[in-house]
Amino acid sequence: MSSEIFNKSIAELAALLEAKAITSVELTRAVIARTQAVEEKVKAFNSYDPADALAQAAASDARRADGQARGPLDGIPIGIKDVIAVTGQPLTASSKMLANFVSPYDATVTQKLRQAGAVIWGRLNLDEFAMGSSTENSAFHTTRNPYDLERVPGGSSGGSAAALAAGEAIATLGSDTGGSIRQPAALCNVVGLKPTYGLVSRFGLIAFASSLDQIGPFTRTVEDAAIALQAIAGHDERDSTSFKVEIPDYRAALKTKKGPWRLGIPKEYFGEGLDPEVAAAVQKAVDYYRSLGCEIKPVSLPHTEYGVGVYYIIATAECSSNLARYDGIRYGHRSTEAKDVVDLYFKSRAEGFGPEVKRRIILGTYVLSSGYYDAYYLRAQKVRTLIRQDFLNAYKEVDAIITPTTPTPAFKRGAKADPLAMYLCDVYTIGVNLAGLPGISIPCGFSSGGLPIGMQLIGQPFQEADLLAIAHAYDSKHDWSRKTPNL
Amino acid sequence: MKYEAVIGLEVHVQIKTRSKMFTRVAAGYGHPANTLADPVVLALPGVLPVMNKAALDAIIKAGLLLGCDIAPVCKWDRKNYFYPDSPKNYQISQYDQPICLNGSVEIELPGSARNIQGEHKSIALTRIHLEEDVGKLNHEAFDSLVDYNRAGTPLMEIVSEPVIKSADEAYAYLTSLRATMIYGGISDCDMEKGQLRCDANISIRPVGETKLGTKVELKNLNSIAFVRDGISHEIKRQIAVVENGGTIVQETRDYDGQAGTSQSLRTKEMAHDYRYFPDPDLMPVKVDEAWKARIQAECPELPFAKQTRFQAEYALPYTLTSVLVWDKALADYFEKAVALAGADKAQAVGNWIVNDLQRELGAAKIGLADSKVRPAHIAELVKLIDAGTLLSNAAKEVFIDMAATGESAAAIVARKDLAAAPTDTVELEGWCRDAIAANAKSVAEFKAGKESAINGLKGPIMKASKGKANPKLVDETLRRLLAEV
Numbered sequence: 001m002s003s004e005i006f007n008k009s010i011a012e013l014a015a016l017l018e019a020k021a022i023t024s025v026e027l028t029r030a031v032i033a034r035t036q037a038v039e040e041k042v043k044a045f046n047s048y049d050p051a052d053a054l055a056q057a058a059a060s061d062a063r064r065a066d067g068q069a070r071g072p073l074d075g076i077p078i079g080i081k082d083v084i085a086v087t088g089q090p091l092t093a094s095s096k097m098l099a100n101f102v103s104p105y106d107a108t109v110t111q112k113l114r115q116a117g118a119v120i121w122g123r124l125n126l127d128e129f130a131m132g133s134s135t136e137n138s139a140f141h142t143t144r145n146p147y148d149l150e151r152v153p154g155g156s157s158g159g160s161a162a163a164l165a166a167g168e169a170i171a172t173l174g175s176d177t178g179g180s181i182r183q184p185a186a187l188c189n190v191v192g193l194k195p196t197y198g199l200v201s202r203f204g205l206i207a208f209a210s211s212l213d214q215i216g217p218f219t220r221t222v223e224d225a226a227i228a229l230q231a232i233a234g235h236d237e238r239d240s241t242s243f244k245v246e247i248p249d250y251r252a253a254l255k256t257k258k259g260p261w262r263l264g265i266p267k268e269y270f271g272e273g274l275d276p277e278v279a280a281a282v283q284k285a286v287d288y289y290r291s292l293g294c295e296i297k298p299v300s301l302p303h304t305e306y307g308v309g310v311y312y313i314i315a316t317a318e319c320s321s322n323l324a325r326y327d328g329i330r331y332g333h334r335s336t337e338a339k340d341v342v343d344l345y346f347k348s349r350a351e352g353f354g355p356e357v358k359r360r361i362i363l364g365t366y367v368l369s370s371g372y373y374d375a376y377y378l379r380a381q382k383v384r385t386l387i388r389q390d391f392l393n394a395y396k397e398v399d400a401i402i403t404p405t406t407p408t409p410a411f412k413r414g415a416k417a418d419p420l421a422m423y424l425c426d427v428y429t430i431g432v433n434l435a436g437l438p439g440i441s442i443p444c445g446f447s448s449g450g451l452p453i454g455m456q457l458i459g460q461p462f463q464e465a466d467l468l469a470i471a472h473a474y475d476s477k478h479d480w481s482r483k484t485p486n487l
Numbered sequence: 488m489k490y491e492a493v494i495g496l497e498v499h500v501q502i503k504t505r506s507k508m509f510t511r512v513a514a515g516y517g518h519p520a521n522t523l524a525d526p527v528v529l530a531l532p533g534v535l536p537v538m539n540k541a542a543l544d545a546i547i548k549a550g551l552l553l554g555c556d557i558a559p560v561c562k563w564d565r566k567n568y569f570y571p572d573s574p575k576n577y578q579i580s581q582y583d584q585p586i587c588l589n590g591s592v593e594i595e596l597p598g599s600a601r602n603i604q605g606e607h608k609s610i611a612l613t614r615i616h617l618e619e620d621v622g623k624l625n626h627e628a629f630d631s632l633v634d635y636n637r638a639g640t641p642l643m644e645i646v647s648e649p650v651i652k653s654a655d656e657a658y659a660y661l662t663s664l665r666a667t668m669i670y671g672g673i674s675d676c677d678m679e680k681g682q683l684r685c686d687a688n689i690s691i692r693p694v695g696e697t698k699l700g701t702k703v704e705l706k707n708l709n710s711i712a713f714v715r716d717g718i719s720h721e722i723k724r725q726i727a728v729v730e731n732g733g734t735i736v737q738e739t740r741d742y743d744g745q746a747g748t749s750q751s752l753r754t755k756e757m758a759h760d761y762r763y764f765p766d767p768d769l770m771p772v773k774v775d776e777a778w779k780a781r782i783q784a785e786c787p788e789l790p791f792a793k794q795t796r797f798q799a800e801y802a803l804p805y806t807l808t809s810v811l812v813w814d815k816a817l818a819d820y821f822e823k824a825v826a827l828a829g830a831d832k833a834q835a836v837g838n839w840i841v842n843d844l845q846r847e848l849g850a851a852k853i854g855l856a857d858s859k860v861r862p863a864h865i866a867e868l869v870k871l872i873d874a875g876t877l878l879s880n881a882a883k884e885v886f887i888d889m890a891a892t893g894e895s896a897a898a899i900v901a902r903k904d905l906a907a908a909p910t911d912t913v914e915l916e917g918w919c920r921d922a923i924a925a926n927a928k929s930v931a932e933f934k935a936g937k938e939s940a941i942n943g944l945k946g947p948i949m950k951a952s953k954g955k956a957n958p959k960l961v962d963e964t965l966r967r968l969l970a971e972v
Contacts, residue, residue, distance in 0.1 A: 324575065373762075
């Protein structure tokens with residue numbers, strides 16, 4: 001890995017901290033300095049609080065000095081997407097609506113990271129309310145791709161991916177509703193894991209589409225993903241949709257689970273619209289797995305083509321209801337122009353929400369309306385079941401599925417002004433959310449123009465240990481992710 | 488033309504749980520504004536609901552008490568609408584898979600007289616579902632303030648079939664339903680605290696017509712009496728509209744109980760589209776047989792069943808049972824007293840409770856729980872009377888003393904020297920002879936056939952005995968001695 005401390009992996013830094021070769025304060029200072037040096041170019045953060053981070057780092061060092069270190073994350077600065085609640089810190093969802101909102105409580109994942117000793121670091125930019133695939137929908141500023149500042153980092157967790165790629169954090173958390181972790185991870189040359197729906201608590205995550213949202217880590221290596229997932233996974237009694245499942249030792253599984261595996265290649269994910277360089281990079285990765293003795297099998301996911309349509313019905317329906325609470329009554333943006341309560345709703349929401357959020361609220365309101373519910377929402381739920389069934393059928397023959405994460409590498413800012421073109425960025429990632437499966441994007445090459453390419457591995461429900469082991473088999477033997485951007 | 492009314496009632500009952508429906512913060516009434524609130528109640532960004540199982544227990548109990556089918560699976564839906572008292576701008580409710588279906592409420596219609604049992608009828612229910620209550624708006628001169636203390640309190644909605652025929656039936660329905668909820672410990676149903684709220688759907692049609700007329704929803708029926716009055720008023724209003732050649736518009740009307748008038752709130756065209764859909768934050772609930780059996784075991788006997796049993800077991804008259812059974816605490820009190828006094832004295836016990844105890848509680852403005860007169864007091868009192876130790880006039884005095892002091896009847900009798908004079912004593916006969924000797928005029932009149940003249944002799948005897956002579960014995964002795972005169 002890179003020699004700069006801020007570019008090292010969690011595993012490397014944990015070893016250095018353990019050996020007392022560095023302190024958390026030194027590491028945190030280095031990350032802060034790096035952030036201050038490159039943030040003007042990258043614009044990954046909505047806000048950060050060096051004093052707060054250094055206080056947490058000092059506490060970590062004190063624990064370690066007392067022999068009370070809490071494990072590999074103790075003292076590691078982890079950036080948090082600005083939709084996940086951190087006590088006393090802003091929680092904006094990159095929306096004017098919540099520009100001045102400070103969270104009075106911690107999300108469950110935040111609490112769990114604190115329990116693991118992590119230094120909670122910064123609020124990372126996103127597409128407003130996690131709606132978008134480029135971070136251009138942020139009400140505050142557009143985050144840049146560290147590999148080409150004229151290009152987008154992907155989205156909606158663009159800040160989380162870009163900050164990590166730029167050395168502004170050691171790991172970050174994002175949220176993934178239709179690809180919002182995996183797509184920016186692919187575009188920024190980092191590892192992005194979307195866990196099985198229900199593995200990680202959503203309590204404290206600003207809801208976009210409740211039945212699809214899932215929090216997951218961005219890391220530099222698959223091993224780091226295992227470490228981070230270990231800290232945040234598990235049943236939470238504050239989230240009724242979090243499952244009661246046994247949490248295995250993910251990092252240990254990387255060594256114990258050795259394959260060879262049966263890997264499925266879905267033909268529906270390698271058709272029209274796929275950039276040839278992306279296709280070639282993924283094919284090379286597939287060839288590598290074959291060289292390990294893995295059985296490569298073609299599989300079919302016949303309902304793939306309906307994924308984007310189904311997604312934009314279910315996700316918008318849920319978001320139209322989830323975002324109703326932002327009304328200017330109790331907190332958030334309140335119009336000063338309103339004459340009565342109805343006017344207050346209209347004006348506060350008209351002023352507080354950006355165009356993409358409004359578009360989705362309107363679409364979602366429409367599909368839930370009396371007389372349209374059966375034709376849209378109910379039918380979409382049925383097709384969603386078919387899409388999940390497609391995957392489960394495939395898993396009768398294979399252990400995991402390999403696809404490209406995105407059809408193309410990072411595109412230029414402003415290149416996808418048509419919302420529909422933007423929606424198609426998630427064509428390979430949406431099915432995983434609809435089916436509730438775990439998916440991971442890992443770096444697998446660069447385009448001729450020097451842009452990162454990611455491949456997606458899709459696993460079976462709650463079998464993250466297998467998925468990570470399969471991803472690790474590739475990631476630990478390739479050095480794509482060791483390349484860092486020139487900033 | 489003759490018209491008949493068709494009425495369906497939607498009754499909201501707050502469930503008495505310690506915490507709210509979807510979060511752990513306490514539920515309650517009368518606390519400073521917005522103190523029963525947490526991030527979930529206030530719908531802060533990122534929070535999630537978690538179901539309160541005690542509320543489920545309570546609604547299952549309500550369903551079992553009312554003979555409903557308990558759905559093996561029920562789910563949660565979001566009812567979307569914007570209003571400042573609703574923090575999320577959607578209410579978590581149950582739309583197409585409620586937990587309770589069918590069932591009925593047994594009612595008693597007014598009898599031909601107060602002491603005559605009325606006709607019983609069964610009012611069919613459509614469903615009962617669970618949802619969360621909203622907050623309260625307080626309108627000030629220039630502002631409206633919101634208090635979210637009530638928001639998120641578990642709320643049942645009990646929906647009847649449109650089978651209620653009159654305001655009296657509606658009144659009886661609510662009375663019975665309310666008693667059932669209180670009996671089950673499900674709710675205190677205090678309408679002043681908003682724990683029971685009622686909306687009525689009312690339509691009329693010519694007698695003999697089977698098609699339903701256009702319904703009007705009547706809101707703000709804040710007491711059971713207002714429900715009766717409001718429905719009565721609405722039926723008259725609709726008949727007047729139709730008879731004057733008008734048509735009924737489907738609308739929601741607000742009833743002002745004080746003024747006895749109603750006015751339109753909104754018409755059908757302004758009705759909300761609630762955009763119901765399954766709440767993705769909550770899992771469906773499975774209710775298995777074991778769960779139902781556990782709740783069934785907690786279900787108490789209901790008022791009408793108790794009434795039938797009291798009539799059979801204790802031979803109580805309707806005038807007593809109709810008071811005793813509607814208050815579970817009073818009925819339990821009665822049964823405790825009877826257990827101590829003996830079943831043969833049940834009617835006497837019932838009379839003391841229904842007449843004297845109720846009167847004293849009313850005068851002191853206290854509840855049964857605060858009364859110093861306990862079931863054992865009543866039992867002892869009744870036994871003393873039965874044994875002839877205590878005469879009815881003295882017993883009344885003992886009771887009033889007992890209510891004030893909480894002393895036992897025996898103690899009061901001893902303290903006040905109220906024991907009846909020993910029976911068939913020479914002393915009594917002596918007083919009688921003295922009275923006969925001293926009142927020749929009364930004796931003569933009695934002998935001449937004036938029955939009431941005997942009273943002229945009793946006065947001096949009671950005086951001589953300081954009121955302790957047993958009036959029945961005095962009467963017998965006098966007649967015996969007079970016959971000898």
